[in-house]
Amino acid sequence: MTPTASTVNTANRAHTVARDLLSLTRSGEADRLATALVSIASSTRRKPALGEVVGRLVDTFSLAAKDRRRSLRIGEPFTLRLRDHAGRTVRPDRLDPGVAAIVRAIAASVRDDRDTCADQIGQACENADLDQRIRVLAHCLVWTSDLLSTDTTAYPPVLSCFKVPPGNSPQ
Numbered sequence: 341m342t343p344t345a346s347t348v349n350t351a352n353r354a355h356t357v358a359r360d361l362l363s364l365t366r367s368g369e370a371d372r373l374a375t376a377l378v379s380i381a382s383s384t385r386r387k388p389a390l391g392e393v394v395g396r397l398v399d400t401f402s403l404a405a406k407d408r409r410r411s412l413r414i415g416e417p418f419t420l421r422l423r424d425h426a427g428r429t430v431r432p433d434r435l436d437p438g439v440a441a442i443v444r445a446i447a448a449s450v451r452d453d454r455d456t457c458a459d460q461i462g463q464a465c466e467n468a469d470l471d472q473r474i475r476v477l478a479h480c481l482v483w484t485s486d487l488l489s490t491d492t493t494a495y496p497p498v499l500s501c502f503k504v505p506p507g508n509s510p511q
Contacts, residue, residue, distance in 0.1 A: 354392035402449035
């Protein structure tokens with residue numbers, strides 16, 4: 341299937357928005373970042389959809405993760421560690437459903453499972469609740485920024501979860 345001009349244009353816009361969000365995250369421009377997060381999470385037809393931007397961030401994360409994976413021994417599984425704000429390990433199934441879907445999308449993308457990745461991004465981004473959509477975008481953005489900013493030999497990557505429902509992380 342050959343991509344149409346509209347599809348290519350949308351992909352380019354999503355790439356640009358994702359790049360701009362990463363730049364705002366790295367520069368610490370919290371007010372501009374907050375405005376951008378709300379704008380993307382409540383996207384209209386003129387802007388790239390949330391799923392397209394999250395997909396671009398997942399792709400960026402996956403490429404960086406695959407670079408790290410190349411340094412592993414053959415057959416060694418790729419691992420991500422999830423931590424709450426206190427540094428305790430968090431199980432993916434205990435996260436907000438949208439955030440857990442992004443973890444599964446990242447894992448699928450690293451395995452080159454495009455269908456599962458797309459399904460998980462869809463599950464994460466199709467929720468009508470604006471707060472959850474912002475939370476999904478914020479986690480994906482911070483995880484990608486953190487992975488790109490850390491030592492490329494650091495393994496396994498540790499992802500921080502901003503909000504873990506009470507009682508869902510080990511004591």
